[in-house]
Amino acid sequence: KAGVTQTPRYLIKTRGQQVTLSCSPISGHRSVSWYQQTPGQGLQFLFEYFSETQRNKGNFPGRFSGRQFSNSRSEMNVSTLELGDSALYLCASSLAGAVTEAFFGQGTRLTVV
């Protein structure tokens, strides 16, 4: 059974640009959650999608957005990048959300210069 796949693994962008990250969940999983990890703030919840609907959103500005497709693959987009957006972005897939076992991808390490 294939695991959670995140692409790309590494990304360098310039301030003001936008970026799109992709997450392919485990087959059959309908929930995809996104998290940001920084040395200062640790792991923080961005949003969760379930069956193409955003079910929950963390405390992040509107520059952070996401979507989920009918095959459960999810993308997150960050517009007008700031230096502080440099982080490891992780997605987790599960059958039904945080009360079921979560499987994480390897993450996308975004560096904003």
Next chain:
Amino acid sequence: KNEVEQSPQNLTAQEGEFITINCSYSVGISALHWLQQHPGGGIVSLFMLSSGKKKHGRLIATINIQEKHSSLHITASHPRDSAVYICAVPSNTGTASKLTFGTGTRLQVTL
């Protein structure tokens, strides 16, 4: 106050030692996750438990729902166990679709 607190923050052990990492949470939960993160960044789910005890190889996780406390034990520790261990709990509102994480315990096992 964080909803999830872990101790210790850092832990150094010699190979073969028995290790305990603690996690306390302040809200009622239906399940608790223990995760492992290696320096490369990827996170591996070790356990999800809602009561009692679970064991997988040299790893044991316990939870006491009444005391809002969980522990992760590693028996006969090995250098390959060196990683950051994180506990996480689902939110207790709405659809419980998000995890709140502890700050992690950085474990270094030396020969």
